[in-house]
Amino acid sequence: MSPLNRKLGRDLWRMKGQVIAIAMVIATGVMLLVMMSGVVTSLNETRRAYYERNRFADVFAPVKRAPLHIIRDLADLSGVSVAEGRVTGSALISLPSLELPLRATALSLPNRSEPRLNAIHLTDGRRINSDNADEIILLNSFARAHKLEPGDKLSATMNGARRTFRIVGLAQSPEYLYSVAPGEMISDDSRFGVIWMSQTALAAAYDMQGAFNEALLSVGRGNNLQETLERIDHILNPYGGLGAYGVKDQTSNRFVSEEITGMEGSSKVVPPIFLAVAAFLLNIVISRMVQSDREQIGLIKAFGYSNWEVGLHYFKFVLAIAIGGAVLGCIGGIALGRGMMNMYLLYYKFPILVFQLDPAAFVTAFLTSILAASAGGLFVLRQVFALSPAVAMRPPAPADYSRAGKIGASLNRLLDQPSRMILRRITRQPRRMIGSLTGIACGMALSVSMISLLAGFDRTMDLTFNVLDRSQVTVTFTHPLAIHAIHEINAIPGVIRIEPERVVSAIMRNGTRSYRGAINGIHADATLKRAVAKDLSPIVLGKQGIILSKGLASTLDITPGEILTVQILEGRRPVLRIPVANIAESLFGSPAYMQLDALNRTLKEPLRVSTAYMRIDANRADQIFKQLKNRPSVAGVSLKSDARVAFQKMMDNGAGSMRFIMVAIAAIITFGIVYNAARIAYAERLRDLASLRVMGFTKAEAAFVLLGELGVITLAALPIGGALGYYLSYAIAEGFSTDLYQIPTIFTPSSYGIAALAVLTAAIASGWLVKRDIDRADLVSALKIRE
Structure with a gap:
């Protein structure tokens, strides 16, 4: 080992406290970078493999009712490799231990074969015997939340009729990585379930014999998705098509994508902050170190070492800290990433989720940590080159404190001697x-x-x-109902206040930007569910215009006064041009608001509602929920x-x-x-x-x-x-x-x-x-x- 390397070891040990502190700053930046990159890679790769293995559809095309032979027309479209029809419907699950009915979605499976698209992953039990109409497979996360197992009985209301089923299996699905009830945004395993039944049994339950109400399609990668969606809509429109959409707008996939996007955004902001702090600290430490080592630098140069050799010695000091911090950060990033995977596995319903190391992240971590450390030390190393042996071996010229002393002179008589020493140090x-x-x-x-x-x-x-939401209970209907449904619920003893809402699926466009979501029609004087301005004051909904949430307005890049193109995906499916009246404060989701009467008038469907918000007497909650559970038009009841x-x-x-x-x-x-x-x-x-x-x-x-x-x-x-x-x-x-x-x-x-x-x-x-x-x-x- 050369003398300079032995000196390097002594310097690192002598300054071990500062070395460890700076290395830990670098380690935290590297740890976050490695962890976040690994999480993004793991989620992306696991999702891709899961989708491929279970043949996740590229296009979803809901329709009111279409004959099965239409599937052949869809399959014949250019670029479509697989087309399959299925039956879907809403259901209410009744559990003996709960008064509140639980929302569920029922999906059909082919009678005697595996689905060609959106296959399920069986975790417990067996497949359905299509000869037994009472057999079902239940979503694994919902079953675990309520301790249901294969062999248990389950009561559910479908299309207004209550039936009892036997659970034969539990399953996971790529369609429900993030399981959330239709129209909602918050996942709750205990409040929403999915039921899979045979095609024959579910078609009979929803009067869909010989028909389907949703088509699943697989589309080649080289095809124009928008053109394919338009051709699909053209075929399904005569049968009540509700607008085909790609996988990016599929509810579960959208939430997973947003999670990945959020993690990617954080990885671009947070680690550089810590690395920048580390560079600053290294600059200070190396600067002070060179100043204190003036005599040693002079002696080393006097013994024949060149400027480059001495400079490299101090640069090695910087590299030792950077590499040590990077190694610790990589180890910590792997450990933290694995812990995050366990958390994500509970949150998203992957069969397995393993933390995958991103080799590029390690390279990036080492390079960025070394560059950050080098940036903190290279400017100081110029001092090493500038010092000649004769100058370095002499003490530096005393500093001129004559001017600095005047700064605190007036305070000296007010301070004791130690305090004056502190003041002189700061001012000089x-x-x-x-x-x-x-x-x-x-x-x-x-x-x-x-x-x-x-x-x-x-x-x-x-x-x-x-x-924004000051209600206690939300009631969702199976389809838009006449306003008298609200009056009937309001007559139930214990209901203190009720306010109607109409939620209409729509695609909102502004130039090249678009967003598939919904318009919420609420009363102008609503108090339970309302739109508020930035100062949290209620926004008065006019008879014309639409109010967009701040996030949605940003997504569409639109401001008040501009015209928004809205394609309604229900009923006659009109295309509207509506002025943006205001921007509402909203930190969750991307809602859009219109006055209820104005929305119904625009759709030429007066006095229609799809949701009700209520405040109730808590002492009568059980009786209220019992009455709501027995109403065939109620699709779900949820507590805020x-x-x-x-x-x-x-x-x-x-x-x-x-x-x-x-x-x-x-x-x-x-x-x-x-x-x-x-x-x-x-x-x-x-x-x-x-x-x-x-x-x-x-x-x-x-x-x-x-x-x-x-x-x-x-x-x-x-x-x-x-x-x-x-x-x-x-x-x-x-x-x-x-x-x-x-x-x-x-x-x-x-x-x-x-x-x-x-x-x-x-x-x-x-x-x-x-x-x-x-x-x-x-x-x-x-x-x-x-x-």
Whole structure:
């Protein structure tokens, strides 16, 4: 081993505290990069393999009722490789232990063969015997939520008739990776199930003998999907086609895609922040190290080492920290990624989900960490090249403090001697103080942004369930009903208030941008479900115009006053041009609102409703639910309290769970930054502190000189870090937001207070560790250090 390499080992050990702190900052950035890249790769690859293995359809084409021979016409279309028809219907499941009926979707399976598209993955039991009309296969997640097993009985209402079925198997399906009831957005395994029955049995239950109401198609990759959808619609329109759509608009796939998009967005924002902080810290450490090693650099050059050899020695110091941090980060990223897979496996219904390492992520992690570290050290290495042996072996010229001394002269008579020493240090070496102050301000900014992120998630919950939707119960009908259905429900004892809504499926277009969703028709004076402005004041719905949520308006790139093209996917399927009247605040989903009467009038279907929102007397809830369960027109009844719990679960899993990990990491990084600043100050002032001890200062008084300086810098960094955190919060919130939910940036006094408390706690802990070193310092060795 060469002498310079032995010196490198001694330097790393001598500065082990700072080395570990900076390596941990690099490790966190690399860990997040490796974990997020691996999660994205795992979800994408597992989804692709699952779709291929189970022959997931490329196109879904719902229709009211079409004869089976139409499937041949669909299969003959150019580019269509497989076409299959099936029967679907809504159902209500009744469980003895629950008064509230549970929503379900019933799907048909071919009588004596495997489905050519959307095959199911059997997890328990056996396949259906088509000769037995009472046999069903149940969605695995729903069955597990209610402890149902093959062999159990299940009662369900289909098409107004209650029947009892026997469960023969449990299954998973690529169609229900994210299982959610039609028209809803929140997955709840205990509130929504899927029932598979034989084609003959389900067709008989829904009067679909010899017909189908949904076509599944597989389309070649080289074909124009939009043209294929238009040809499919042309064939199905005479039979009540409801608009064919591709897999990207399929409900489950859309939610999985949004999760992946959210993780990708976070991976582009968060890791670079930590690596940038690491580069800044390395810049400070290497700069101070070169200054303290002036004499050694001169001696090394005097012994014949070239500028490049000496520069490479210090660059190796940077690389050792970067590579060590990258290795730790890769190991941590793998461990954290595997933990995330277990969480995703509970959230998304894959048969198996294994964390797949992305080789490119490792290469990127090492390169970015080395580049970040190099950026922090290369500028300082110029000082090494500039030092000649003769100059380096002499102490640096004393600094001119004549001007700096005037800054605090007026305060000197008000301060005691140790305090004056602190003031002189700060005023005489402003660049060093600014470096330390900036580092601590970065820690404060990270803490502020992470706490603001937590507050943003809480705001999303509060706005969704306390401001926009103030109901307690939501009733969904099987089809649009006349308004008197609302009056009948309102007459049930215990119903305090009821408000109708009409939900109409539609495709909204603005130029080349489009979104497949729904229009919500609500009363102008609605109080239970309403649209609100940015200041949370209710928006008055006029007789003309449409109100778009903020997320939807962003997706469509449209502003109030512009004209929106709306293709209705129900009834006569008219194409409308509606002016955008206003933009509503919404942090969950992408709703669009119209006045109920105006929507019905536009569709030429007056006094029609599809949903009802209610407030009820909790003491009469069981009687109300019992009456609703017995109404054949009711497709489902849901409690907002259940939806809130499910939404919280959704936010706490998947990409949303990253906020907890990042808060913990931010706390660690904040401590590392403050501790690093304290260690640098201690290394620079060790000789001064030893001199004070020899002159008669006590350990506490000597420590006060150093720790007082750290305290002043920390307090000065808090407001600067708060301002940086304000802007950083916007970038991080944008990275977490998706089309499914948007995370607002929330700033409250408590956010700044908690962040400041975290920084101060880190400063106190760092100060205690440094004071321990001061008390243990060898005064003789310290006094031998040359200035």
